[in-house]
Amino acid sequence: MVSFTKIVTAALLASSSLAIPHGEHHAHLHQSPKRSASSKRGAAYNEASTVAALTGNTPVTWGYSWNMWSNGILPSEVEFVPMLWGSKMFGGWFSAIQTALASGSTYIMGFNEPDAAAQACMAPADAANYYRQYISPYNGNAKLVTPAVTNGGGDAEGLQWMRTFMDGCSDCGLSVLAVHWYGQSADEFKIFVTQAMDFAAEYSLESVWVTEFALNSDIANGASSQESSDFLNEVLPWLDEQPAVARYAYFMCKEGFLLSGGALSQTGSTYTA
Ligand code: BGC
Secondary structure, eight states, rough: OOOOHHHHHHHHTTTTOOOOGGGGGGGGGTTOOOOOOOTTEEESSSSSGGGGGGGSSSSOOOOEEESSSOOSSSOOTEEEOOOOOOOGGHHHHHHOOOOOOHTTTOEOOBBBTTTTTTOOOOOOOHHHHHHHHHHHGHHHHHHEEEEEEOOOTTTHHHHHHHHHHHHHHHOOOEEEEEEEEEEEEEEEEEHHHHHHHHHHHHHHEEHHHEEEEEHHHHHHHHHHHHHHHHHHHHHHHHHOOOOTTEEEEEEESTTTTTTTEEEEEEHHHHHOO
């Protein structure tokens, strides 16, 4: 579930000078300020039946399942966004995407972490060709989201991968940049999302979606923690203030993460506070 790349990225970030001491956030312990509802907030989920737990206080407005199907019935106020995860889904795609569009989806998400060997794993030029073949035909029926890259900093990773992809896909009809982030601190997160916003502006994309993000500590433990609540209390208002960020989804709507015993975990409560 946690890719090798995520772990390597975590190790690299842990050793970077960007990390700030965790102690700086202790002043916020146990505070969970109520935020206004954000139309940006989404659910990254596997089973649609789990998403109802996120529709209480300030409901999520959209969701995706890393799949071309919704995997069950989402709450009516939650828009389903189909994703063409990677080549393993090419077979069923043309029929599944018609179903998703007929049911009201207005966006299509591209490949999942093509810059990671354990995920969609594609060279940028191949990804551009596949994107043009499978997703671009629906430009006009839906807005098109780029493949979602990691925050890996290597030459063939992250926004560097995306740059090569975009240069090969300038005729693909893309509207939205999708990125993932795993790391150590809110400061690192803001730096990366700011780089993504700058990238989107450079390529005249209308917005950025952060379709997976979390602290490495939570991903490693499969857990919900005070540390992640503190992190979310800092970054969610910031995301909501950024006009260039249109949507985000914390990793993930699942037992042990945003859910605990079928209800909200501590992190889940903060996510929907
Ligand atoms: C995988 C998806 C999976 C999700 C949640 C992602 O990293 O690419 O296939 O559904 O994690 O486990």
